Amino acid sequence: xxxxxQIFIAPFVDMVAAPDFxxxxxxxxxxxxxxxxxxxxxxxxxxxxxxxxxxxxxxxVVFAALTLVGLHAMGIPAWISVILTLGVMFVLAVSIERIVxxxxxxxxxxxxxxxxxxxxxxxxxxxxIIFGGENKQxxxxxxxxxxGDTVLEPWGGLLILQHLDITVVGVAVVLVGALLxxxxxTQMGRAIRALGDDHQAALSVGISLQTIWVLVWFIAGIIALxxxxxxxxxxxxSFALEVIAYKALPVLMLGGLESITGAIIxxxxxxxxxxLFEIYWGQPILGGNTETWFAFVLALIVLLFRPQGLFGERIxxxx
Amino acid sequence: MLYRTAGQYKTxxxxxxxxxxxxxxxxxxxxxxxxxxxxFPLTASEFTFQTLxxxxxxxxxxxxxxxxxxxYAGQLSLGTAAFMGVGAYAxxxxxxxxxWMNPIVAILLSGFFSAGVGVxxxxxxxxxxxxxLAIATLAAQFFLVWLFEKWAWLYNYNASGAxxxxxxxxxxxxxxxxxxxxIVQYYVxxxxxxxxxxxxxxxxxxxxxRTWKATRDMDIAAELxxxxxxxxxxxxxxxxxxxxxxxxxxFVFMWRGAAEPNLFDIPLSFRILFIAIIxxxxxxxxxxxxxxxIVGLPVVLNLLPETLGIPISSSMVEHLNIMIVGSLIVxxxxxxxxGLAQLWRLLREKLILWPFPY
Numbered sequence: 216x217x218x219x220x221q222i223f224i225a226p227f228v229d230m231v232a233a234p235d236f237x238x239x240x241x242x243x244x245x246x247x248x249x250x251x252x253x254x255x256x257x258x259x260x261x262x263x264x265x266x267x268x269x270x271x272x273x274x275x276v277v278f279a280a281l282t283l284v285g286l287h288a289m290g291i292p293a294w295i296s297v298i299l300t301l302g303v304m305f306v307l308a309v310s311i312e313r314i315v316x317x318x319x320x321x322x323x324x325x326x327x328x329x330x331x332x333x334x335x336x337x338x339x340x341x342x343x344i345i346f347g348g349e350n351k352q353x354x355x356x357x358x359x360x361x362x363g364d365t366v367l368e369p370w371g372g373l374l375i376l377q378h379l380d381i382t383v384v385g386v387a388v389v390l391v392g393a394l395l396x397x398x399x400x401t402q403m404g405r406a407i408r409a410l411g412d413d414h415q416a417a418l419s420v421g422i423s424l425q426t427i428w429v430l431v432w433f434i435a436g437i438i439a440l441x442x443x444x445x446x447x448x449x450x451x452x453s454f455a456l457e458v459i460a461y462k463a464l465p466v467l468m469l470g471g472l473e474s475i476t477g478a479i480i481x482x483x484x485x486x487x488x489x490x491l492f493e494i495y496w497g498q499p500i501l502g503g504n505t506e507t508w509f510a511f512v513l514a515l516i517v518l519l520f521r522p523q524g525l526f527g528e529r530i531x532x533x534x
Numbered sequence: 535m536l537y538r539t540a541g542q543y544k545t546x547x548x549x550x551x552x553x554x555x556x557x558x559x560x561x562x563x564x565x566x567x568x569x570x571x572x573x574f575p576l577t578a579s580e581f582t583f584q585t586l587x588x589x590x591x592x593x594x595x596x597x598x599x600x601x602x603x604x605x606y607a608g609q610l611s612l613g614t615a616a617f618m619g620v621g622a623y624a625x626x627x628x629x630x631x632x633x634w635m636n637p638i639v640a641i642l643l644s645g646f647f648s649a650g651v652g653v654x655x656x657x658x659x660x661x662x663x664x665x666x667l668a669i670a671t672l673a674a675q676f677f678l679v680w681l682f683e684k685w686a687w688l689y690n691y692n693a694s695g696a697x698x699x700x701x702x703x704x705x706x707x708x709x710x711x712x713x714x715x716x717i718v719q720y721y722v723x724x725x726x727x728x729x730x731x732x733x734x735x736x737x738x739x740x741x742x743x744r745t746w747k748a749t750r751d752m753d754i755a756a757e758l759x760x761x762x763x764x765x766x767x768x769x770x771x772x773x774x775x776x777x778x779x780x781x782x783x784x785f786v787f788m789w790r791g792a793a794e795p796n797l798f799d800i801p802l803s804f805r806i807l808f809i810a811i812i813x814x815x816x817x818x819x820x821x822x823x824x825x826x827x828i829v830g831l832p833v834v835l836n837l838l839p840e841t842l843g844i845p846i847s848s849s850m851v852e853h854l855n856i857m858i859v860g861s862l863i864v865x866x867x868x869x870x871x872x873g874l875a876q877l878w879r880l881l882r883e884k885l886i887l888w889p890f891p892y
Contacts, residue, residue, distance in 0.1 A: 315864050322867075323871070324664065325811070328665075329808070329867055333860045333862075333863035334864065336859055337860030339853075339860070340855070340858075341857055343853040343856070344850065461800075464669045467669065504683075507680050508680050511669070511672055511673035512673050512677060522666065524666070
């Protein structure tokens with residue numbers, strides 16, 4: 216009875232009793248949700264255009280952040296380091312396409328998936344050798360990311376909005392908007408979508424597979440850099456950042472592997488719900504730290520009803 | 535010349551379908567068995583036991599379990615390490631509740647617990663396929679590791695949150711814990727691994743194995759010819775998790791001696807997936823070849839700079855190790871996506887004709 220009370224009544228009583236705290240929780244969920252959505256977008260673009268489930272996305276985030284911090288530590292001004300890091304991500308995209316993906320064209324999905332795990336290991340080793348494994352400070356001040364906070368008082372309560380988080384949400388929204396515009400209104404973007412719809416048809420109208428692959432990996436690199444900066448400014452830059460990529464996986468399940476809309480909505484849903492669950496159910500009943508698995512279980516339950524995710528392509532199977 | 539199949543006539547269907555239709559294969563297996571059962575234990579040092587022989591066997595067994603699920607039944611799983619954890623914790627609980635229990639029996643029984651958990655997490659596979667299923671198995675991975683951490687009953691409420699293997703004996707001979715001899719542990723591991731390998735070879739050749747293969751190749755077609763998909767997929771999950779669970783129990787009881795929840799985290803899952811894929815999906819022998827490569831390579835790489843006299847720090851070696859393993863994985867996937875087992879098959883075809891290819 217007590218347990219039922221704790222599950223079905225107490226959390227809602229808490230929510231109504233302290234609406235400002237609820238808003239705070241929702242805001243934090245929103246911030247992480249936006250970042251999840253961003254990373255999931257990187258996954259979706261690569262998956263749509265090459266059917267590769269890119270497990271290296273997480274390590275790309277770490278690698279981009281480490282490169283940025285490392286370059287700045289060498290005495291290069293912050294914004295030039297950003298541009299140089301983008302250059303590094305481009306070189307990375309080209310070399311992955313050349314060395315790994317091109318020889319593996321046409322292999323089964325699982326082989327390509329394993330290859331991206333191979334890339335992950337390689338980048339972990341390389342990053343450790345070049346930059347070292349210790350936790351580093353993100354150069355947020357040099358990049359002009361504000362650090363203060365705004366305190367609002369809704370209903371006489373307290374709501375703290377970190378300026379960092381506001382910036383992150385703003386940048387992420389702009390980036391997602393720019394990506395959508397790029398995909399919908401430019402020739403390159405249309406080529407990416409065409410490739411996602413039908414490989415052979417796209418090839419037959421003269422779309423170059425290689426160029427598009429480099430392009431989507433480079434876009435994934437840009438996304439990795441932005442997430443790296445955003446996440447690194449909150450938690451420091453270390454290899455632990457890789458975990459954020461695992462968080463994007465349930466987003467993909469929930470939204471559907473091919474769907475751009477799905478990635479955005481799924482990201483926000485997961486960000487909000489895992490935060491709510493952790494605060495109101497996870498900590499009081501289950502001893503906390505439920506964020507590691509809650510998103511996966513939620514996505515699993517959704518998949519039981521819609522096996523292709525909320526917005527994924529309907530899977531039609533023929534014999 | 536050495537590997538000539540000419541003159542080995544088969545007069546019955548049974549003989550043709552036998553495990554070793556070619557005599558040389560049986561001889562080769564005999565030689566390998568002689569080495570692992572007699573020569574290695576006689577010659578190996580403590581270091582070799584602990585860094586090569588025992589871990590290679592245990593990792594092979596775990597990869598074998600995964601291979602049944604992924605290679606034979608076609609269900610990609612990323613939660614192997616968590617199922618190993620279930621086996622290890624189940625074994626630990628059984629030993630602490632019933633200290634009189636024979637440790638080998640306890641290890642073999644602990645697999646049943648992970649089989650149960652495996653079936654539970656296998657139920658979504660009836661509706662979810664491909665990468666969606668792979669991510670779904672990650673749910674098992676993260677949830678179970680979290681459970682190992684939070685459910686204090688599992689580790690007997692001790693303060694460290696880790697499980698410590700006690701001294702256990704069979705008829706006065708210590709088989710696990712700090713007092714056990716490596717050679718005894720090696721024989722226990724070898725016995726269990728041989729037993730389960732023998733079982734799995736026969737399972738995959740029988741009705742069940744063919745059902746799995748049909749499910750893997752195209753599940754709708756398999757359903758149309760009358761295969762019960764639910765039974766096929768769930769048995770694959772059950773048997774795979776059983777083998778993986780036993781491997782997990784061996785992993786902790788016969789090798790590590792102690793375990794924290796994060797030992798069963800996702801890198802271990804990937805390690806086993808590498809072994810299965812580099813060895814060859816859908817091959818029993820591949821698991822052993824893959825384990826030798828993945829477990830043996832870092833050991834060799836660690837020793838290499840020292841023997842060559844290159845001054846290099848140990849952390850540097852470790853990072854280089856990760857890099858080399860990563861690039862080797864990519865290299866092997868490019869050169870031979872079907873794994874080391876396929877290389878052996880090709881080699882065998884060449885050997886049959888050698889030295890007169892025409």
